[in-house]
Amino acid sequence: MTNADSVSILVPSGMLGAGFPEETVTRGIALGADVIAVDGGSTDSGPYYLGASKPKTTAAAVARDLRILLRAAAGAGIPLIVGSCGTSGTDDGVDWVAGIVSDLLAEEGLSMKVARIYSEQRAADLKEPLEAGRIHPLPPLGDLDVATLEECTHIVAMMGHEPIAEALAAGAQVVLAGRATDTANAAAYALLRGMPAGPSWHAAKIVECGGQCTTNPRAGGVFATVDRTGFTIEPLDENAACTPISVAAHMLYETANPFEMREPDGTLDVRDAVYTALDERRVRVEGSRFHHAEQHTIKLEGARISGYETMSFSAIRDPLILKDIEGWASLMDVVFTQRVEQTLGLTRDDYDYDLRLYGYNAVLGDLDPATEPPREVGVMLLVRAADQDLATAVAKVANPLMLHLPAQDMDYLPSLAFPGSPAEVERGAAYEFVLNHAVDSLTPTAMFRTEMEEKHDA
Amino acid sequence: MPETTLGDLATEVRSKNAGPFWITMELFMRDADGYRIAADETFLHEGVVADLYRVDPGSVQIFRIPSLNVVKISYPRPVSQGSLRDRDVHAGQHHVPLAQLVVPAH
Numbered sequence: 001m002t003n004a005d006s007v008s009i010l011v012p013s014g015m016l017g018a019g020f021p022e023e024t025v026t027r028g029i030a031l032g033a034d035v036i037a038v039d040g041g042s043t044d045s046g047p048y049y050l051g052a053s054k055p056k057t058t059a060a061a062v063a064r065d066l067r068i069l070l071r072a073a074a075g076a077g078i079p080l081i082v083g084s085c086g087t088s089g090t091d092d093g094v095d096w097v098a099g100i101v102s103d104l105l106a107e108e109g110l111s112m113k114v115a116r117i118y119s120e121q122r123a124a125d126l127k128e129p130l131e132a133g134r135i136h137p138l139p140p141l142g143d144l145d146v147a148t149l150e151e152c153t154h155i156v157a158m159m160g161h162e163p164i165a166e167a168l169a170a171g172a173q174v175v176l177a178g179r180a181t182d183t184a185n186a187a188a189y190a191l192l193r194g195m196p197a198g199p200s201w202h203a204a205k206i207v208e209c210g211g212q213c214t215t216n217p218r219a220g221g222v223f224a225t226v227d228r229t230g231f232t233i234e235p236l237d238e239n240a241a242c243t244p245i246s247v248a249a250h251m252l253y254e255t256a257n258p259f260e261m262r263e264p265d266g267t268l269d270v271r272d273a274v275y276t277a278l279d280e281r282r283v284r285v286e287g288s289r290f291h292h293a294e295q296h297t298i299k300l301e302g303a304r305i306s307g308y309e310t311m312s313f314s315a316i317r318d319p320l321i322l323k324d325i326e327g328w329a330s331l332m333d334v335v336f337t338q339r340v341e342q343t344l345g346l347t348r349d350d351y352d353y354d355l356r357l358y359g360y361n362a363v364l365g366d367l368d369p370a371t372e373p374p375r376e377v378g379v380m381l382l383v384r385a386a387d388q389d390l391a392t393a394v395a396k397v398a399n400p401l402m403l404h405l406p407a408q409d410m411d412y413l414p415s416l417a418f419p420g421s422p423a424e425v426e427r428g429a430a431y432e433f434v435l436n437h438a439v440d441s442l443t444p445t446a447m448f449r450t451e452m453e454e455k456h457d458a
Numbered sequence: 459m460p461e462t463t464l465g466d467l468a469t470e471v472r473s474k475n476a477g478p479f480w481i482t483m484e485l486f487m488r489d490a491d492g493y494r495i496a497a498d499e500t501f502l503h504e505g506v507v508a509d510l511y512r513v514d515p516g517s518v519q520i521f522r523i524p525s526l527n528v529v530k531i532s533y534p535r536p537v538s539q540g541s542l543r544d545r546d547v548h549a550g551q552h553h554v555p556l557a558q559l560v561v562p563a564h
C-alpha cells in the first residue's frame with residue numbers, strides 16, 4: 001500500500017454497541033475519513049466475559065451500530081476495523097460479530113471483503129514458549145506454571161497493529177479482530193500508510209474511548225488526522241469540543257503510567273508531547289515518540305473458574321438494628337457459620353462468603369472514611385462453593401437469618417425486607433483473571449490466524 | 459472553619475481499573491494553588507496512599523503533572539477483579555477516601 005501524506009481516523013464511540021448519533025458518522029465521512037475504527041471489547045467489566053466467552057453487549061445494539069458503520073464504510077470506500085470482538089476477543093466473539101456482519105451485509109445488499117483475525121490460544125501451544133523461558137510475568141503477577149495455563153477456560157493473546165495491517169494490505173474492507181490492544185485497531189491503518197509511530201499510537205490512545213477526550217463525552221465520537229509531524233483531533237459533534245486539557249487528560253485514563261504505554265512493538269512516550277488549541281474545538285498534538293522494542297512481545301489474558309456463586313439480598317430499615325449494624329453483621333457471621341456446620345456439616349474450608357452492607361460500607365469496606373449511621377441497609381450475602389447446588393444450599397441456610405436475625409439486644413424477632421421472591425439468585429460460575437504475562441513473540445503475527453472471505457449480498 | 463479536603467480543591471477526583479491488576483486515580487486540581495498542595499511530597503506521598511488504601515507503600519506510584527494540574531496515583535489491585543471480595547469491579551468508587559483527605563492548614 002502506498003504511503004499517504006495524512007490518515008484520518010473516524011472513531012464513532014468508545015465501544016461497539018454503546019450507540020452514537022448517526023449524523024456524527026455522516027459528518028466524519030464528510031470530513032474525509034480514511035478508516036473507521038471501533039473497539040469491541042475490554043477487560044474492564046471483569047473476568048466473566050473472557051472466562052465464559054460471552055459478550056457484554058447485546059446483539060441488537062451491536063447490529064444497530066454496525067449497520068450504520070458498514071453503510072458508511074462501503075459508501076465511502078474505506079475500511080472498517082473492529083477490535084476485541086465480542087468483549088473478550090475470543091474466537092466465539094469474532095464469530096459472533098462476523099455472523100452479525102454477514103446478516104447485515106445481506107440485508108443491506110453490500111459486498112465486502114471481511115477478514116476475521118483469531119487470537120485465542122490453546123494452553124498446550126503455550127507450554128513450549130513457557131518452558132523455553134519466553135513467557136514473562138508482568139507486575140504484580142509472578143511466574144507462570146503449566147497448571148495455571150491448563151486451568152484457564154479461555155486464553156487470548158493481545159495483537160498489535162500488525163495482523164490488522166496485514167489483513168488490510170491483503171484487501172480486507174472489514175477487519176474483525178479478536179483480542180487486540182485498545183489502540184491497535186485505531187493505529188493499524190495509519191501505520192500501514194506510512195505514518196510515523198509516535199503520532200499514530202498517541203492518536204490511537206486518545207481516540208480509543210471515543211468522546212471521552214472531549215468536553216461532552218455523550219455527544220458521540222472523534223475524528224483524528226495523523227500526519228508526518230503529529231495529529232489533529234476534533235469531536236464528530238460540531239457542538240462538542242476538544243481542548244488541550246481534555247485531550248491530554250485522556251492519556252491518563254485507565255493507564256497506570258501517564259507518560260509511557262507499552263504496545264507489542266515498543267513503547268509510546270508522551271513526556272514531550274505538546275497539546276495546542278487550533279481553535280475552540282480542535283487540538284494539535286506534536287512531540288509524541290515511539291521507542292521500538294528489541295523484543296516484540298504479546299500479552300496474554302486468561303481466566304479460570306474460581307467456584308460457583310449464589311446471592312441472597314435483604315434489607316433493613318429498623319433504626320434499632322441500624323444503630324449497631326456492625327454488631328448485627330458480627331452476630332450474623334457467628335450464627336450463620338454455626339448453622340451451616342450443624343445442617344450441612346461444612347466448614348469455611350468447604351465454602352466461602354462475603355456479607356456486604358449496602359448503604360453502610362459495602363463499596364469501600366474498612367477503607368470508608370464516613371462514620372454516620374445509615375438510614376437503610378441492603379444486606380447482600382454472596383456465597384461461593386465448589387458447585388452451584390452447594391452454594392445455593394449454603395445460601396438457603398442463611399435465609400431464616402436474612403429474614404429474622406435480631407440485633408444483640410432485641411428480645412423479639414424482626415422481619416427484614418426481601419426485595420423479591422425467590423430469595424436466592426444463582427449466579428453460575430465465577431471466574432478470575434490469572435494471566436498477566438507477555439510472550440516473546442517469534443513474529444508479530446505468528447500467534448494469530450486470519451481468514452478472509454468475500455461477503456456477498458444474498 | 460470547616461476543614462478543606464483534596465476534593466474541595468479539585469474539579470474531579472476519579473478512580474478506575476488500569477487493566478485487571480492495577481487501580482489508578484487522578485486528582486484534577488482546580489488551579490496551580492490546588493496543584494501545589496496536592497503535589498506537595500511532604501503531604502501526599504506513597505505512605506499516605508498506602509494508609510488510605512491499606513496497600514504496600516513500595517507498590518504505590520505517584521505521578522505529578524504540573525502542566526495539567528494533575529496528580530495521578532497507581533497501585534496494584536489488592537482484591538482480584540470480579541472475585542468474591544471485590545465490591546467494585548471497575549474500581550470506579552475508590553477515589554472517595556483520597557478525595558476526602560484533609561489538606562494541611564496554612
